[in-house]
Amino acid sequence: MAIVYNESKKTFSLHTARTTYQFKIGNLNYVKHLYYGATIHDEDLVYLIRQYDRGFSGNPYDSLQERSFSLDAQPQEFTTQQQGDFRINSIEVQNADGSFSFNGRYLSHRFYPGPFTLNGLPTAFAQDDDTVDTVELTIEDAVTKVQVTLLYSVFEEKDIIMRAARVHNGGEGPISLKRIMSFNMDYLNGRDLDLISLPGRYGQERQVERQPLTHHVHKIRSGRGISSHQQNPFIALVEKTTTEDYGACYGFALMYSGSFLAEAELDQYDQARLVMGINDRLFSYEVGPGEDFDTPAVLMTYTHKGLARMSHTYHNFFRSNLNRSRFVKDIRRPILLNTWEAAFFDFDDEKLIEIARAAKDMGVEMIVMDDGWFGKRNDDNSSLGDWYVNEEKIKCGLTQLVRQINDLGMKFGIWFEPEMVSEDSDLFRAHPDWIMEIPGRHAVRSRNQLVLDVGRKEVQDYLIKSINRILDSANIYYVKWDINRAITDLWSNALPAEKQGEVSHRYVLGLYRVMDGIIKTHPDIMFEGCAGGGGRFDPAMLTWFVQYWSSDNTKPLDNLKLHYGSSFLYPVSTMGAHVSVASPMVPLETKAAIAMCGTFGYELDATRLKKKERTICKKMSALYHKYYDLNFFGDYYRLANPFEQVNLVAWETVSKDKSEALVTVVTVQLTVNGPQEYIKCKGLEPNRYYRLEGDGNVLTATGMALMHAGIPIPREIPEFTAFIYHLKAL
Numbered sequence: 001m002a003i004v005y006n007e008s009k010k011t012f013s014l015h016t017a018r019t020t021y022q023f024k025i026g027n028l029n030y031v032k033h034l035y036y037g038a039t040i041h042d043e044d045l046v047y048l049i050r051q052y053d054r055g056f057s058g059n060p061y062d063s064l065q066e067r068s069f070s071l072d073a074q075p076q077e078f079t080t081q082q083q084g085d086f087r088i089n090s091i092e093v094q095n096a097d098g099s100f101s102f103n104g105r106y107l108s109h110r111f112y113p114g115p116f117t118l119n120g121l122p123t124a125f126a127q128d129d130d131t132v133d134t135v136e137l138t139i140e141d142a143v144t145k146v147q148v149t150l151l152y153s154v155f156e157e158k159d160i161i162m163r164a165a166r167v168h169n170g171g172e173g174p175i176s177l178k179r180i181m182s183f184n185m186d187y188l189n190g191r192d193l194d195l196i197s198l199p200g201r202y203g204q205e206r207q208v209e210r211q212p213l214t215h216h217v218h219k220i221r222s223g224r225g226i227s228s229h230q231q232n233p234f235i236a237l238v239e240k241t242t243t244e245d246y247g248a249c250y251g252f253a254l255m256y257s258g259s260f261l262a263e264a265e266l267d268q269y270d271q272a273r274l275v276m277g278i279n280d281r282l283f284s285y286e287v288g289p290g291e292d293f294d295t296p297a298v299l300m301t302y303t304h305k306g307l308a309r310m311s312h313t314y315h316n317f318f319r320s321n322l323n324r325s326r327f328v329k330d331i332r333r334p335i336l337l338n339t340w341e342a343a344f345f346d347f348d349d350e351k352l353i354e355i356a357r358a359a360k361d362m363g364v365e366m367i368v369m370d371d372g373w374f375g376k377r378n379d380d381n382s383s384l385g386d387w388y389v390n391e392e393k394i395k396c397g398l399t400q401l402v403r404q405i406n407d408l409g410m411k412f413g414i415w416f417e418p419e420m421v422s423e424d425s426d427l428f429r430a431h432p433d434w435i436m437e438i439p440g441r442h443a444v445r446s447r448n449q450l451v452l453d454v455g456r457k458e459v460q461d462y463l464i465k466s467i468n469r470i471l472d473s474a475n476i477y478y479v480k481w482d483i484n485r486a487i488t489d490l491w492s493n494a495l496p497a498e499k500q501g502e503v504s505h506r507y508v509l510g511l512y513r514v515m516d517g518i519i520k521t522h523p524d525i526m527f528e529g530c531a532g533g534g535g536r537f538d539p540a541m542l543t544w545f546v547q548y549w550s551s552d553n554t555k556p557l558d559n560l561k562l563h564y565g566s567s568f569l570y571p572v573s574t575m576g577a578h579v580s581v582a583s584p585m586v587p588l589e590t591k592a593a594i595a596m597c598g599t600f601g602y603e604l605d606a607t608r609l610k611k612k613e614r615t616i617c618k619k620m621s622a623l624y625h626k627y628y629d630l631n632f633f634g635d636y637y638r639l640a641n642p643f644e645q646v647n648l649v650a651w652e653t654v655s656k657d658k659s660e661a662l663v664t665v666v667t668v669q670l671t672v673n674g675p676q677e678y679i680k681c682k683g684l685e686p687n688r689y690y691r692l693e694g695d696g697n698v699l700t701a702t703g704m705a706l707m708h709a710g711i712p713i714p715r716e717i718p719e720f721t722a723f724i725y726h727l728k729a730l
C-alpha cells in the first residue's frame, strides 16, 4: 500500500519509490501539510512546525485566544478564505448568502486502489504492473456545507502523485466559484528555491527561464483559452544549487488545455506557497445544491537527483500512463511528409501524387494532406467548418486519392481545424449563433476566423459527426488536429447572463468531449495535435494525441532551443519535428539529426529536391528507423545548453539497459584556431567498455571515461555539422 494512515497521529504518508508526501489532520481539524521530499518513514513530522505569536496574523475564533495558531503561517493542504491567511489562496467562493468565505476543516477520508478519475477531464491511468493507491480527503465548511475533496493518487513505482480537488455544494442554495485551484503546495522553507518555467511565443515555444522565488506573487499563466505558446502549464521549483545532475526539484504539470494559472509566493516568513489550476481571470462557475465541480489534475514529482531525473520521471510517465493508443508503443510511427510548407493551399490530387512519388525515394512512408482540401478553401479566408472534400482540388475524390497513395505503398494523413469557423462558410451561414461573440460587439478576428462555442452540445455533435464522416470515408491513417488562434470574446448564446463566466472552461470540457467522440472512436488512426505549432502542447492533450507539432518554426537552429526546453517535460516520442527547406546554410544531414530529437518527418516539396538530396534524406530516414527504439524509449539527457554561449549543442539517449546510447552533437559556431571541444556523456555503465563511432573514427572507452573525460569533437569541419555518435557496450 503506497499510502499509510496512522490513526492515532492522524498522519497520511504517501510513498512513491523514492519520495514521501505527508499531511495530517491537525489543530482545530485543519489539514496541515508536513512534508514532500526524499523517502522517510511514517513518523509524524509535525515537530517541524513551531507555533509562536505572529504579529498581525490573526487566529481562528475557536483557537480560544491561542495567539500562536494562525493560518497565515500554517502549512496547509488547501487554503481557507477570509480566515486570516493572507497568502495566495486555492479557493474563492461566493456563498449562497453572498458572503465570500470558506473555512474547510477535516470531515472524512477514504482509500481505494487505482487512480481517481474526473468528470469530463483527463487523468493518468494505471498500467497493469503499476501500484496505484488513492486517498480522498474531504474538508467542509460547517456553516455553508461547501465541501472540497482533495484527491491524491500515488503512482508508486513511477514517483508521481496525481492531485486534484472536487468541490461539492452540500448547502441549499447555489454557490459561485470565483477561483478554484487544483492543489495547494506549502513549503516550510522556500528561501532557497528557484522557479523554472517554459515561456515562449509563436514560433519560439517552450524556452527555459529560471528565476529566484522572491517576496511577491510570481504568476505563470495563459489567458488565451489555450495552454498557449507563451507559457506551458508546467513549472518546477528547484533549489538554487540544483543542476542537471544534482539537487532538489519539484515538478508540477497541469493536465489542462485552456487558460491556466500558476502562482508562487515567498511569504513574510520565507515559507513558499504554490497553487496551480484553471485561470481565475474571466472565470466564475455556478455550482448548484448537490452538484460537484472537478478541477483539472496535476502531476507532481520530486527528486533530489537534479533536473535530468525529473525529466526522466515525466518522460517515463508520459510514455506509459497518459495515452492508451497503440501508436504510443506497439505500432512504429511512419515517417511522414506534410504538404503545408510544400504547397500551402496550392495543390490538387495530381500534385499530391507527384509529391508522394518523389517522397518515396526519401524513405517517406506517409503523405499528410494539410490545410486546403475542404469546402472551397484556397486561402485562409474561407471554409473552416465545412468538413467536406473540395472536389475542384481533389478531383478524384478522397477515397480514390487515398487509394492511389496506398498503391504507392504509402499511408495517408489529413488535417482538420475542428474548433474554428470562417464567416465565409456554409456552417456559419447556417448557424451564426454558434460562434463566440459578445452581443452588440464584433468578435476579434484572428487569421480571419471565428471561434465556435465548443461548450455547446449541438456544436460538439456537429463536429463529431462531420469529422467522423470524413474519417470513415477513406483509408485514413493519421490526423493532424490544428487550432490557429487564441480564444477571445467569451460568450455563449446558449447560457444565461449569470453563467457567462463558465464559457472558457465549458469550451475545454466540450473540446475534450469532441476529442473523445472522434479520437477514442478511431483507435486505428494516429492523431497528432497542433496549435499553430506548439500552442496547446500540454499533458492533457497527450492523453489523446500521441505526438504534438512542436512549432511552426522549422529552422533547425531554433529547434535546438525548442527541443531543449520541451525536453524538461516532454519525451522525444511526443515532439513533432520535421526537416524543411528553411535555413539553407544548414546541411540536410544536420537538419535531420535535429529532427530526430522528435518524431522525425519532412515538411517540403519532395519534387523540388535534387536526386542527391533525396538520397541524403533516404539515408537519414533509415537512420531514424535504425535508432527508433533507442530514441523513443531511452533515457534522454541534455548535454549542452543552447541558451548558454557554447560552440556545441548536444543531447543523448541511453537505452534502459545501458547497452546502447546515441549522442548527437551539433557545431553551432567554431572559432578559428579555437580550443578542442569535448562532450561528456551521461547515464552510461561506468565499468563497461563502449565502442563508439560517428565522426569517422572508432573509439573504445569505458563509460567512466566517456562520462568524466568525454568525447573529443573534430574541429576542422564546417559549422552546422552534426555528429550522431552511436555507443554500443562490448
Ligand code: DGJ
Pocket (backbone or CB within 6 Å): 340, 370, 371, 415, 482, 484, 530, 531, 532, 533, 549, 551, 552
Ligand atoms: C498551423 C500549423 O502549425 C501548420 O503546420 C499548418 O498546419 C497550418 N496551421 C495550416 O493552416
